[in-house]
Amino acid sequence: MIRQLPTLLAFAALFAGGAAFSEELGDAEKGADAFGQCKACHQIGDGAENRIGPQLNGIFGRPAGSVEGVKYSRSMLRMGDDGLIWTYDTLDAYLENPKALVSKTRMNFRGVKNNEERANLLAFLRAYSDNPSDIPEAEPTATGTDHDLDPAILAIQGDPEYGEYLASECTTCHQSDGDNDGIPGVTGWPTEDFVVAMHAYKRKIRPHPVMQMMAGRLSDEEIAALAAYFRDLD
């Protein structure tokens, strides 16, 4: 219910803006490429699920921090309570510099500085919001877990008690309450995303030297244990 009114308002604004505004709309196809940088954490399109971040179908017109089952930062929840609605303008500002709009957002992303790229991305996102009951077959169906990790590794059940001990090495930098000050929060991640990310560091596909070193000496079981522990940490 709540969702309807702002959506209408947003569109009213869109149309009121007239031709000049519509010319600024980006190229949704190029936006699909640009979405590649979001895919590690977000899904969109048919069957999209919440991952590290919320699924993005119907993002236009949605109140900030309102998707059930997603672990949001306190900042994002507060912004939602204060009435932040995702519109073209608010998303544009957020994507340009996430922390300028929501200071302690868990979205550890530097932002898209290029105006054209951002417009393309917004056009792509909007295609999944215009009419949420008729989401186009996602082509590409954007998923957050593109990887070639052995399913046997993903199937390992981690020991959360061992994970808790191992995690004490992580919490020197990654805060256990999930805060995000220059170092991303790692609590509440879906197990698969956590395991995939850690193996990507271990295999030096992800670039960060500290994380490559830390993940480099963790066994498959240890990574599973950490994933099991951090998944349920509030």
Added chain:
Amino acid sequence: MTINRRGFIGTGAAAAATLSAPVVFAAGHGKPRVVVVGGGAGGATAARYIAKDSKGEIDVTLIEPTRMYYTCFFSNLYLGGFKEMDDLGHSYGTLAAGGVNVVHDWAVGVDRDAKTVALAGGGSLPYDKLILSPGIDFVDGAVEGWDLSAQNAMPHAYKGGSQTELLKAQIAAMPAGGTFAMVAPPNPYRCPPGPYERVSMVAHYLKANNPTAKIIVADPKPKFSKQALFQEGWADHYDGMVDWIGEDFGGGDVSVDPSAMTVTIDGEETKVDVCNVIPAMKAGRIAELAGVTDGNWAPVNAADMSTKADADVHVLGDASQQGDMPKSGFSANSQAKVCANAVRGALTGSKVFPAKFSNTCWSLIATNDGVKVGATYEATVEKIAKVDGFISATGESADLRKATYEESEGWYAGITSDMFG
């Protein structure tokens, strides 16, 4: 060092008990007792983890004289104007609320036969396991002409808090074109990149406020941590301002005269405006009083940080002699978790997992120009041994250096929250 402050905070019955006597949770309840001396990166972390993970099965007492802990790590950023002193101060209230009995007093002796720790305020605390994490003290006579009585004229500023503030005030009061001198310490010492990050931060301040000032560093070492990165940064940001005199050029032949404010390096006397003397270091005195040191440091077993001298006395952080890890807050925090896990296992039978250690040291060279060095370590029979490591490269992009600095700020928030709750 004088004993000038003591007091107690605690929760519930513990607080009431301290009103009558400083002996907390005396015998009778049957719970195992851990006493931790020193509330820094090693001690606060160990106390917090043992209390948190034992869920009330172990009585944990932390002895720390100061009510407000000012971190030594990031204190150089205060000198450079990037942090306020308030940003570096942390209280023990959350630890107390988390079940740690925090006693603000000095530990002045350890009776290892009776298994008690004597307090300056009188009385003593019994322990089943004792964890000493006292940080550093300075070796007497390490720099000719300097002793602790000269620390106001020539501050060391190598323990966080008032010394850091004093040094900053002296730098701010330098005359135009004045000279800042540093006497750097010999190995091993707390925070290997620390003196050179400090040179960078002082240079940063002077470049903006006193651009014709000079910096001289007398160093007894032929080389130092992150040397290529610092020297590249000094050339890029502070061209001509920093004169580093290493061992090869007589940097180890130093004496100072705190009343005349002169420094003599390799026979050449120089009048200076500020002189930061960082003497050779040794384990905090309580480790020596406990009889667990050998020379300047306390040798420990890598698997659980217990001392070679006494299996029920553990030493963490700067004071320990453990092998390959640098003396740093990160190292102490890492060692504390291994120790906490082992101590808890020994006292309650909880599962003891294998020791793993890691360290990363970030340094700031100029605005948004951060660098880092780090390594992972494992426990061997002889020592904590290095497994793998990395270091920032020279010539990195400005974006990467900025990200590294932002990461260091994230680490500061992370480790202080890991230490103090």
